[in-house]
Amino acid sequence: MEAKSQSQSESEPSLHILALAFPAEGHIKPMFNLTKLVSHRGHRVTFINIHHIHSRLLQFTHLPNFHFTSIADDVPPDHPPNDFSVLLSPRTRSKVATEFRDLVSTLVGTPSQWGPPSCMIVDGMMSTIALDTAREFAVPLLAFRTYSATATWVTLHISQIIHHGLFNMQDTVYTIGPIHTLTKTQVPNNDSPTLHLRKEDKSCITWLNNQKKKSVLYVSFGTVVKLTHEQLLEFWHGLVNSLKPFLWVIRKDLINGEGGVDSNVPIELELGTKERGFLVEWVPQEEVLAHPAVGGFFTHSGWNSTLECIAEGVPMLCWPLMTDQTINGRCVSQQWGIGVDINGTCDRLIIESMVKNVMEDQIEGLRSSVDNIAQKACDSIKETGSSYHNMDNMIKDIRLMKIRK
Numbered sequence: 001m002e003a004k005s006q007s008q009s010e011s012e013p014s015l016h017i018l019a020l021a022f023p024a025e026g027h028i029k030p031m032f033n034l035t036k037l038v039s040h041r042g043h044r045v046t047f048i049n050i051h052h053i054h055s056r057l058l059q060f061t062h063l064p065n066f067h068f069t070s071i072a073d074d075v076p077p078d079h080p081p082n083d084f085s086v087l088l089s090p091r092t093r094s095k096v097a098t099e100f101r102d103l104v105s106t107l108v109g110t111p112s113q114w115g116p117p118s119c120m121i122v123d124g125m126m127s128t129i130a131l132d133t134a135r136e137f138a139v140p141l142l143a144f145r146t147y148s149a150t151a152t153w154v155t156l157h158i159s160q161i162i163h164h165g166l167f168n169m170q171d172t173v174y175t176i177g178p179i180h181t182l183t184k185t186q187v188p189n190n191d192s193p194t195l196h197l198r199k200e201d202k203s204c205i206t207w208l209n210n211q212k213k214k215s216v217l218y219v220s221f222g223t224v225v226k227l228t229h230e231q232l233l234e235f236w237h238g239l240v241n242s243l244k245p246f247l248w249v250i251r252k253d254l255i256n257g258e259g260g261v262d263s264n265v266p267i268e269l270e271l272g273t274k275e276r277g278f279l280v281e282w283v284p285q286e287e288v289l290a291h292p293a294v295g296g297f298f299t300h301s302g303w304n305s306t307l308e309c310i311a312e313g314v315p316m317l318c319w320p321l322m323t324d325q326t327i328n329g330r331c332v333s334q335q336w337g338i339g340v341d342i343n344g345t346c347d348r349l350i351i352e353s354m355v356k357n358v359m360e361d362q363i364e365g366l367r368s369s370v371d372n373i374a375q376k377a378c379d380s381i382k383e384t385g386s387s388y389h390n391m392d393n394m395i396k397d398i399r400l401m402k403i404r405k
Contacts, residue, residue: 014399015043015118018107018139020130023053023073023121023144025198025223025393026304030146031123033183034176037391039066040120040187042235045113048103050075050096050398067114093129101133102336108137119398124152140401141315144172147303149175150331172392178307180286182381182391198223198282204247212377214295216330217317217359218288220249221300226256231346238351240297244359245276247294249283282388289314296358297339300328313374315339315366317358337369 017038022033028049035045045066050073072096112280113288119140120128127143129309136310145152150174176182208216219239221227227235232255285305288294289312297309301320306328309316318329333341340363342354357363380387 003134003383011400012367014114015308015395016046016111016116017043017398018048018104018115018117018120018128019045020122021053022125023050027123027125027146028053029304030179031121031144034121034144036064038395041395046107046114046117048100061368070303071101071103072097073099073104074133087179087311095130096126096133100130101136104137104139107309107392108139133350140398142398144178146349147324148306148328148331149173151303151327157330174394176390177388177395178311178377178381179225180304181306181311181377182387187380187390200282200284201280202284202287204280204283205291206279207249208288208291208293210292213292215242215245215359216293217242217246217292217296217298218294218314219246220283220285220305221254221319222302222305223251225300227254234346234348235351237348238279238355241348241352242359243276244355245278245290246287246298247278247280247283249281250279251281282298298355298357301325301332303328306332307377310338311377313370314365315358315370317342317354319344336373337365338373339366 010168015038017035019035021028021030022135032047035047039045047066047068049068049070053070058061072095074092077347104117104120117137117139120130120134120141121144123144124143124147127141130141133139133335217239219235239248286308288306289297294312294314296312296317297305298317298319299305299309301316301318302325306316316332318332318339318341319345320326320329320341328338329341341356342350345351359366379385382388
């Protein structure tokens with residue numbers, strides 16, 4: 001982006017930021033939003049993916065104002081996109097670390113017109129890969145935790161670390177979420193590149209336009225979660241029997257097993273869903289959650305989905321399975337009171353009952369809690385809000401960072 005934003009004075013040179021995302025859709029999206037905000041402030045971004053993800057990103061993403069590049073990972077081209085067994089293996093991580101080091105060496109030794117890297121922003125799950133390179137070339141490193149602060153605290157055993165005086169939260173965590181709404185607020189649409197790793201079917205928006213206000217339950221379990229045939233059918237029976245309209249995202253790889261979704265299952269779902277349901281392979285989720293017809297979200301409790309739901313003031317029905325999802329679901333149901341957690345249940349009768357409870361506002365205090373936390377999320381991205389100021393503070397601190405070799 002050639003024009004400098006209003007937040008960057010003429011006397012301050014542009015920063016050159018390297019961004020290294022973890023190769024999962026739920027991690028790439030927030031990293032992309034963060035770098036959009038950095039770019040909008042007049043700074044340069046080299047966005048680094050592994051080869052395994054790079055080709056998919058180029059297929060679906062409009063790329064102005066960014067330099068997208070990739071590094072080798074030894075992952076076969078036909079490897080399933082959300083199978084992380086190879087991506088997390090020591091051999092692959094070692095390969096990525098070596099390739100990343102070589103790329104940074106080139107950028108430092110023969111810098112482009114953007115100059116050498118000012119800082120690298122690295123996904124928390126990739127920070128050990130980048131740390132030695134950051135030290136070798138004296139490039140400051142920021143770890144970007146794309147999951148919740150609560151999950152971060154659990155991971156780091158934060159209470160013990162603080163107790164021993166080894167970690168000061170005030171000096172080192174920039175809380176900038178919900179980053180997708182912060183991006184929308186600060187980056188004009190005509191300056192905003194879009195990121196897509198899957199083709200979105202927007203026919204669902206037309207269907208939502210014909211539904212009553214807050215009448216539809218949106219159902220999506222993200223990009224990684226897989227179901228058995230039995231779980232799929234229990235969910236379907238529970239949804240249909242609730243008599244509530246529903247929009248359900250059913251990916252081709254949603255069903256466990258090498259063959260993916262069995263062709264007979266979608267047909268059965270389609271036949272029993274025509275009256276009140278709509279099935280689709282992928283949707284523009286932020287647009288769906290913001291639609292006035294959506295009154296609830298049946299979710300796997302991934303952090304992106306949770307934040308997007310909070311920002312739109314939509315109550316949640318949580319079915320968490322892995323990693324930070326269980327923590328997120330517990331926060332949603334027990335700490336914040338903005339949804340219910342079905343605790344791994346796949347029973348059609350329980351699902352039917354809980355869908356009715358959420359959609360008919362039968363849970364005491366749910367609506368007021370949802371509205372309250374949505375307002376807090378909205379306030380955080382205003383010019384007087386914490387997320388807005390923390391983005392500015394991050395940029396200021398990057399300028400002041402220096403590392404001794």
